[in-house]
Amino acid sequence: MPLHVTDYTWTQTDSTVHISVPLKGATAAGVDIVSTEEYLKVHFPPFLFEAFLFEPIDDDRSSAKVGNGVAVFTLPKKTHKVWEHLMITTDDKETKKEIRERALLTQEQKLSAELKQKAEKRQAEKKYALETMMKLEKVERDRIQQMKDAEREKTTAELAAWQLRQKQEAEKAQQNQNHQIQRNPDTKTPGSRQTDIRKNKQVHSDAEKKKKKIRAQLPPPRTCGNIPVTFTPRVFPTALRESRVPEEEEWLKKQAEARRAMSAELEELEDLTEEERNPDWLKQKGDKCFSNGDYVGAVNAYTLGIRLNRKLPALYSNRAACHLKLRNLHKAIEDSSKALDLLTPAVSANAAARVRARVRRGSAFCQLELYTEGLQDYEAALKIEPHNEALQRDAQIIRDIIQGSAGQNGTQ
Amino acid sequence: MSSPLSKPQIIAHIQKSLNYTVFDSKWIPCSAKFVCLGNFARGTGVLQIYEVQHGSAQLIKEVEKAKPIKCGTFGASSLQQRHIATGDFDGNLHIWNLEALDVPVYTTKAHKEIVNSIDGVGGLGIGDGAPEIVTGSRDGTVKVWDPRQKDLPVANMEPVEGETKRDCWTVAFGHAFNDQDRCVCAGYDNGDIKLFDLRNMSLRWETNIKNGVCCVEFDRKDINMNKLVATSLEGKFHVFDTRTQHPTKGFASVSEKAHKATIWQVRHLPQNRDIFMTAGGAGNLHLWKYEYPAQRSKKDSDGADVGVAGSVSLLQNATLSTQPIASLDWSPDKQGLCVCSGFDQTVRVLIVTKLNVA
Numbered sequence: 001m002p003l004h005v006t007d008y009t010w011t012q013t014d015s016t017v018h019i020s021v022p023l024k025g026a027t028a029a030g031v032d033i034v035s036t037e038e039y040l041k042v043h044f045p046p047f048l049f050e051a052f053l054f055e056p057i058d059d060d061r062s063s064a065k066v067g068n069g070v071a072v073f074t075l076p077k078k079t080h081k082v083w084e085h086l087m088i089t090t091d092d093k094e095t096k097k098e099i100r101e102r103a104l105l106t107q108e109q110k111l112s113a114e115l116k117q118k119a120e121k122r123q124a125e126k127k128y129a130l131e132t133m134m135k136l137e138k139v140e141r142d143r144i145q146q147m148k149d150a151e152r153e154k155t156t157a158e159l160a161a162w163q164l165r166q167k168q169e170a171e172k173a174q175q176n177q178n179h180q181i182q183r184n185p186d187t188k189t190p191g192s193r194q195t196d197i198r199k200n201k202q203v204h205s206d207a208e209k210k211k212k213k214i215r216a217q218l219p220p221p222r223t224c225g226n227i228p229v230t231f232t233p234r235v236f237p238t239a240l241r242e243s244r245v246p247e248e249e250e251w252l253k254k255q256a257e258a259r260r261a262m263s264a265e266l267e268e269l270e271d272l273t274e275e276e277r278n279p280d281w282l283k284q285k286g287d288k289c290f291s292n293g294d295y296v297g298a299v300n301a302y303t304l305g306i307r308l309n310r311k312l313p314a315l316y317s318n319r320a321a322c323h324l325k326l327r328n329l330h331k332a333i334e335d336s337s338k339a340l341d342l343l344t345p346a347v348s349a350n351a352a353a354r355v356r357a358r359v360r361r362g363s364a365f366c367q368l369e370l371y372t373e374g375l376q377d378y379e380a381a382l383k384i385e386p387h388n389e390a391l392q393r394d395a396q397i398i399r400d401i402i403q404g405s406a407g408q409n410g411t412q
Numbered sequence: 413m414s415s416p417l418s419k420p421q422i423i424a425h426i427q428k429s430l431n432y433t434v435f436d437s438k439w440i441p442c443s444a445k446f447v448c449l450g451n452f453a454r455g456t457g458v459l460q461i462y463e464v465q466h467g468s469a470q471l472i473k474e475v476e477k478a479k480p481i482k483c484g485t486f487g488a489s490s491l492q493q494r495h496i497a498t499g500d501f502d503g504n505l506h507i508w509n510l511e512a513l514d515v516p517v518y519t520t521k522a523h524k525e526i527v528n529s530i531d532g533v534g535g536l537g538i539g540d541g542a543p544e545i546v547t548g549s550r551d552g553t554v555k556v557w558d559p560r561q562k563d564l565p566v567a568n569m570e571p572v573e574g575e576t577k578r579d580c581w582t583v584a585f586g587h588a589f590n591d592q593d594r595c596v597c598a599g600y601d602n603g604d605i606k607l608f609d610l611r612n613m614s615l616r617w618e619t620n621i622k623n624g625v626c627c628v629e630f631d632r633k634d635i636n637m638n639k640l641v642a643t644s645l646e647g648k649f650h651v652f653d654t655r656t657q658h659p660t661k662g663f664a665s666v667s668e669k670a671h672k673a674t675i676w677q678v679r680h681l682p683q684n685r686d687i688f689m690t691a692g693g694a695g696n697l698h699l700w701k702y703e704y705p706a707q708r709s710k711k712d713s714d715g716a717d718v719g720v721a722g723s724v725s726l727l728q729n730a731t732l733s734t735q736p737i738a739s740l741d742w743s744p745d746k747q748g749l750c751v752c753s754g755f756d757q758t759v760r761v762l763i764v765t766k767l768n769v770a
Contacts, residue, residue, distance in 0.1 A: 152423050155748075155763045156467060159425070162746055163444050163464070219542050219591050221558040222566040225613035229552075229569050231578045232604050232620045239579070239601035239624030241645050 002048035014080045017057065019073040021049050028066045035059060037078075039103035042071055052090075052099050054083040256280065259309055279305040279312055286318055295322045313342035313353060320360045329364045336361035355381045359391070362398075371402045419766065420699055420748075422730040426761040428469045432458050436483045436739045437753040440494055440510065441536050445472065446741070446751045447496060447510075448759055451480030457500055461510065464761060475513040479504065487532025487585070487633075488543035488559065497545045497559075499527025505547055507559055518559050523549035533585035533594065536744075539634035541591040546584075552577030554598045556610065567610055569598065578602045586630030586654075587637040597640060599625025605642055617662050621650055627677050630654075631685040639702065641688060643675035649690060651702060656709040656719035664719035670698055670726070677740045683747045687727070687767060691740045691752060695733035699764065700724050732760060 010019045019040070023031065026044035034041040037056040042049040057075040065072045077083075090096070234240060236248060260278050276282065286301035302319040305312065320335035339357040343350045362377030378395040385391065434450035444464045451457050457477035462469040479500040489495035489507075495517055497507045503523035506516040527547045534543035544566065545557045555565035571577045579601040587595035587609075594610040601624040607617040623644035631639040636655070640663070643649040647670055652663040673693030681687040686702045704722045712718045735756035743749040748767050753759040 148421065148423075151421060151765060152425075152763075155423060155765055156425060159464070159746065159749065159763065160466065166444065166745075221542060221561045222544075222556075222610065224564060225567045225610070227567065227569045227608055227613055227615060228572045229554075229606065229615070230572050230575055231552075231600065232602055234578065234602045239645060240603045240622065241624065242622050243646060245622075 002043070003046050005042075005047050005049040008049060010086050012083055014082065015077055017053075017073075017075045017077060017083065017086070019051065019075070019086070021071045021073070023066070023069050023071055025069070031066055031071060033064055033066075033071075034103060034107050035062060035064070035073075035075075036103040036106045039099050040073065040075070041100075041103070050100075051086060052088045052096060054085055054088055055079060055081075259312070276304070277308060279309040279315065282308070283312070283315055283318070286315075286322075290318065290322060290325075295325045298322045299326070311342060313339040313350075313357070316342065317353060317357045317360065320357070320364070324360055324364060324367075327367070329368050332364040333361055333368075336364065351384050355384050355388070355391075358384075359394075362394075366398060371398055371405070374398055375402065418769070420728050421765045422697060422699065422728055423763045423765065424730075424732060424760055425763050426464065426467065426469050428462065428759050430460075430757050430759060433755065433757060434739075434753040434759055435481065437751045437759050438484055438486060438496070438739075438741050439743045439745075439751060441486055441491060441744055442494075443745075446759075446761075447484065448753060449481040449484050449498060451501070452476070455480065457481040459498070459508070459513065462759075469759070469761065473510075473513070482527055483530045485530050485532040485545070486536060487538075488535045488545045489532070490535050490543075491537055497530060497532055499530045499547050499549075501526045503527055503549060503551070505530070505545065505557060507545075518562075520557065520563055522547050522555055522557065522565070523551050523553060525550035528580060529582045531583050531585050533588050533633050539588040541588055541594065544585070544594065546596050548580035548583035548598055550579045552580060552600075554580055554583055554596060554608070556596060567596075567608075567613065569596070569606075569608055578604065581625055582627045584628045584630055584640075585633050586640065588634050589636050595630075595637060597628045597630065599628045599642055599644075601625070603644070607640075617657060619662055621648070621667075623648060626674055629678050629680060629688075631680045631688070638685065641678045641680070643678045643690060645674045647671040647673055647675060647692070649675050649678060651721065651724055653708065653719040653721050656717050658712070658716055658718040661712075661718055664721040666721040666724060668700075668724050671696060674736065676736050676738050679740045679742055679750075681747070681767065682742050682744045684767065689740060689742075689750070689764075691737035693736040694731070695735055695737055695754060695756070696729055696731040697737065697740070697752070697762075698729040699727040701727050728764075732762075733758065 005021060005024075008019060008021045010017060012018065021042050023044060024047055026047070030044050032043040034043075037059050038053050040049075040051040040053060053075075056078045058078055062073065062075045064074075235252065256278070259280065282301045282305035286298040286305065289295070289298035289301060299319055299322045302315045302322065305315045306319070309315075316335045316339035320332045320339065323329070323332035323335060336357045340354065340361070343354050343357065346354065358377045358381040362374045362381065365371070365374035365377065375395065375398045378391060378398060382388070382391050382395060430448065430450070432450045432452045434448050436449045437446055438449075439446045440461070446462055446464075448460045448462065449458070457480040459475045459477065459481060460471060461473040463472050477500070479502040481498045481500045484496050484498040486494060486496055488497060493509070495507050495509050497505065497518075499505055499522065503521060503525055505518075505520050505522040505527065507518040509517050527549050529548045530545060532543065532545045533539055534541050542558055542560075545559070546554060547557070548554045552571050554569040556567035558566045580598050581601055582599040584597045585594065586597060587593055592611050595616065596608045596610060597605065598608070599605050603620045603622050603624060605619050605621060605625055605628060606615060608614070609616040621642060621644055623646045626643050626645065628640060628642045630637055631641070638653075638655060640652040640654050641649060642652070648667055649670070650665045650667040652665040654663050657663060670690065671692030671694060675690050675692050677691040678688055681689075686704075688700055688702070690698050690700065692698070702722055702724050705720045707720055709717045709719050732752070733754050733756045735754050737752050737754040740752045741750060743751070748764040750762050750764065751759060752762060
């Protein structure tokens, strides 16, 4: 229960009422004042001062001074007359409560109205600030644009002037030429005509000499030369881009792994190293052995590669070449046939490989003296690569042999 | 406050919309005319000559050819004759007289596939020596032609037997400071840049810049080779200082990443060899200036000379369209005037100001 303050003092004139409430030690900050037209409340815990005013006062013009341990209120009256008491003389709690509630309500309304006003004012100020900023920036931009336009006009004018000058110079040069042409026919007297003709001839020969000189001044065309070029190797036919390099490496790795994938099941191969499980590596090993002359080693490498991956035609084809060198002709025929089977979609990409396989099979047939089959293979190879002279020569040799042996058979 | 207008400005003076795909545009020397080369939608080539008049480009002549034309150069013609050498989609090299465009002055089947790039040297009063034209093609070969010799190239840079070919995307002449010396620089789609010496008929230097090379240019064709700029895919370009060649390290270089897209062209200003403009795949142009280092070469640990690369600073940039700008040519007569064409079927004449103070 708050303690009611009763030792307040009040004075009045016709137009105003002055109330002085002792603050009993409370600071100015801790004092809460509610004042409306008919009610005044001063609350500084634990003290409370309430005044249900006798007559209504003008709340807008009222003022309060809080300090020095006392709160002084100056309330101008609405109607100028002397009050008998400060407060209304009812002890009725109900009316008091009503008045209190009304007062609080009006206080709330006043506060909210004030807040709204403040917000609106701030909004309006912001808008104004923004508009002025925009105006300033626009002015700046227009200025720069004007400068740019002036620059542009100046340069176009300069360009037009330069063009005009060029034209004038061209015209002048043209006029000079015309004058020179006109000058020659002017001299018509016979004596001078002779000299004139001679002069013309001289002018002509001078011009010719000049032309010859110019032609001679140019060095002769360069002697033909050829510079061989090797490129940084690149698997893909597309251009090289740094941002695509990781994708490309991924793709290549996956391709290599797909070719190795078949080797996973065979248990005997656990002894082999990682490299030896890779059919590509084995093919390269085989190629190296072949070029060193180690044909048996090459066959072994290719065989292991084939065990790992039966679908690589290159391995069969190369093994056929090794067998040819080792004179295992039947095996050579088998291997090159297998290679050709694997190269069945006959496209231009595997044309070179097919030609090689055919040639190997053809030579195996010929060494077995099955010349007709050999010729068949050579002619198929020629169909793929008609411009290969070595093939043409070999095919011709085989044809001759066949005809020669047919002739022999005939005479026998 | 450093005024933004003290920098060089790129001003679009004329914009002309064309009804065909234009691949190349070149100024006709000593005139205010330029040539546009391209192809119509019906698959035939076109050559148009425009003149700059009163703020617009007037069409003076138009000629249709059998095959689309990819590139052209005036580099090998004399100033009086002004013949343009063009390469087309079929691999043919033609030299045309602009007064009589029905029949070419010189023609040869240069390559098996499209001629991607062409350059000429020895004409226009620039450089000594024979006029020569170099063409680079999709078939991986680079060939040098002399207009006085029919059918056979004067030099042929082709892949070794059995080598898979890479497309040659760009070629440039350089180092033509006397009668015999010439160098050809070629850029390929796998990032290779090769410098061929035509005097010794050998490969002088090669490197790989890890991105397909779109354009190479020496800063001047007719001096001892000074700088080489190579632009590539992925928005990068490299500037090589070619005065000092180290036996193993080659040339020193500085590289910049700009444009955020392929850099299609680089062209040096004819009046100042340290200023160049790059044209990008996003339709923008950047104007750069190269600054030399305090010492252009120094001794490395073995005592051999190695070059020191300088630095490149951006002077100005401008965005002209959304489509790549595929060709750019500075006018040799008026400083700052250039013509550029892009894949948005427009050709633009630009004026770049304040290049004297840059």
